[in-house]
Amino acid sequence: MKTKxxxxxVTMLLGSSAFAETPYARNCRITGGQFWVVDVNxxxxxxxxxxxxxxxxxxxxxxxxxxxxxIGMSITTFQAQTAKLNVQGVCNKLDASSLVAxxxxxxxxxLCVFADNSVIEAHTLANGVNSPANAGLVEALK
Numbered sequence: 001m002k003t004k005x006x007x008x009x010v011t012m013l014l015g016s017s018a019f020a021e022t023p024y025a026r027n028c029r030i031t032g033g034q035f036w037v038v039d040v041n042x043x044x045x046x047x048x049x050x051x052x053x054x055x056x057x058x059x060x061x062x063x064x065x066x067x068x069x070x071i072g073m074s075i076t077t078f079q080a081q082t083a084k085l086n087v088q089g090v091c092n093k094l095d096a097s098s099l100v101a102x103x104x105x106x107x108x109x110x111l112c113v114f115a116d117n118s119v120i121e122a123h124t125l126a127n128g129v130n131s132p133a134n135a136g137l138v139e140a141l142k
Contacts (some may be wrong), residue, residue, distance in 0.1 A: 038101035051136030057119035072118030
C-alpha cells in the first residue's frame with residue numbers, strides 16, 4: 001500500500017510538471033493574450049502573444065511588463081505607429097527585417113524582427129495603435 005501511494009505521488013508530481021506554464025506564457029495569459037508558438041526554421045521556436053488579430057513577441061511583452069530589460073524596439077515602434085501603413089514592406093520601412101514563420105496549424109505569420117531581436121507581426125505593426133484590431137494589445141501595454 002505504501003509503495004502504491006509513493007508511486008501515485010510521483011506520477012502526479014511528474015504529470016503536473018509536464019504542463020507547467022512558462023513565465024512568458026503566464027505573462028501572456030495574465031495580460032489577456034493567448035500564448036502561441038511558431039516555427040521559424042531554427043533550432044528554437046518563437047513564441048508570440050496573440051490579442052485577437054494582433055500578435056507580438058511573448059518575450060518582449062513579458063520584459064516590458066516586468067520592466068526589467070527596458071522597452072523593446074518592436075514595442076516602441078508599435079506605440080509610435082499612429083497612421084495605418086501598407087503591410088507590404090512595413091518591416092523594412094520601419095528598420096526591421098522580415099521573417100516568415102508557420103504554426104502547427106499551417107498558418108503563415110509575417111513577422112518584423114528588430115535589431116534587438118524583438119518581434120511583432122507585420123499586420124499588427126502596419127495597422128498601428130489606433131486600429132480596432134489592435135485594441136487588445138494596446139490595452140495589454142498599459
